[in-house]
Amino acid sequence: MNILKRLRVQDAVYWAPGGVDAKGRSVYAEPVAIKCRWIDKAELFIMPDGSQGVSKSFVDMDRLPKLDGVLARGKLKDLPASVLSSTAGNNGLPNPLKWKEAWKIRATPRVPGFRVKDDTDPNKTLLRAIL
DSSP, X not given: OOHXXXXXXXXXXXXXXXXXXXXXXXXXXXXXXXXXXXXXXOOEEEOTTSOEEEOSEEEEESXXXXXTOEEEEXXXXXXXXXXXXXXXXXXXXOOGGGSTTEEEOOBOOEXXXXXXXXXXXXXXXXXXXXX
């Protein structure tokens, strides 16, 4: 078994960004259960716009994270119904940011292994979300 896969032993829920609605509010795709390694750590990092930010957590994911997506630690079945229900968000879509335990992805660095040509492969590249 791959070392990166063995490290992802924690559960999380991921909402991919879905763009914006007619009023300019963020909308999100349906939540997906993922395997990850969640590390709570405050550390200075460079955001995509070049400014500096302080992280809340680093999450090594089993899929390519999208900037402005949302992550919450835990299992999909354990999340509050208000976050998962279609009435919780904009235009009948879920809004995970209404829950205090959900965090927006602010950066998505990739750390490929040696001799790796495809840096989107979760078995050969560390796919990290910085919250």
